[in-house]
Amino acid sequence: MFIELDFESDIPIYMQLVHAIIEGIATRELKPGDELPPVRTLAADLGVNMLTVNKAYQHLKQLGFIQIHRKKGAVINSDEMRQADDEFYERLLTSLRPLAMESICRRLTKNQFLTLCSKIFDEIELKGGKC
Template sequence: MIIKMDFEADHPIYRQLVDAIKEGIATRQLEPNEALPSVRSFAADLGINMHTVNKAYQILKNDGFLLIHRQKGVVINPQLPGADQAFLDKCQNDLKTLVTEAVCREMDEAAFMKMCQSLFHDLKEKRGNKR
């Protein structure tokens, strides 16, 4: 999986890395039990600080996407978290922020819904093609 960092973006580097790894898992570019590079190696490959990679890994571990073993290193969790109530609450909160901005910018509801559906279907399609 190729990960590209946008060093000029407003989005922090660690967040870009978290999002890229989650997308890799969603599209099955990263499979359950697959090993990820060590913090040092990944940082060198991406040209970023080791602490940035470590922060991203810790967030993904806390969210249930990664397992960190002293001997095996960092691997994709074979038992990924489900859509529990905590996730649904987070999802609703994140969507509320996006919907609020869309309303402020007078975006058409149908266009917003079409965009959401398109993104969802694109990821599901990529996921299906990896099996």
Template sequence: MLIEVDFNSDEALYIQLQNQIILGIAMDLIKEGDALPSVRQMADLVGINMHTVNKAYTILKQEGFIRLDRRKGAVIALDIDKAQALLKMRENLRILLARGCCKNVSREEVHALVDDIFDEYGKE
């Protein structure tokens, strides 16, 4: 899996790293049980500070995407709690939809966009 961050983005590097890993999981590029590079390896691979990688891994662990194993390091281990996931999605989506409404994005455009993005993950 290729991890890329945009050093010119306003989005924090640890958030970009988190999002890249989550996208990799959603697109089946990395799967349950796969080990991520060590903090040091990931920092070298992406060209960012080890503390930045550590922060991303810590949050991914808190959110139930990885577990930390003494021997294997960070391992993809999805903590499937659908109700909690839906609640978090609702919080994030509320702001995104408010931004869209301010720009006159229609309900139909939102539905089409969601369908297009969801289709990228090959899920039903």
């Protein structure tokens, strides 16, 4: 698994890591049952603090993408991924709303905004996406 972090980004490092792992799952680069690197190893490989990796893993666990075992460590959830529920729709709405508002302020049309969303969705599906 290849993870690129942008240390100059406004997005916190742990969230960049979360996004990279979710993308790996969505594109099938990471499959159910795959073990993620130990916290210490991944932190050293990426040049980040172990607490950053641990925070990312805990967030992924909370979202249901991974399980954390005492012996195996972090493992991609082998249970069927939960379908979108009210909680997910609320998080999605909360995430998309500011982007839609900024897009309107920057004079993007609804069609331009939806085209960008569709392009991202299509790129991920093309890479094999389907959890």
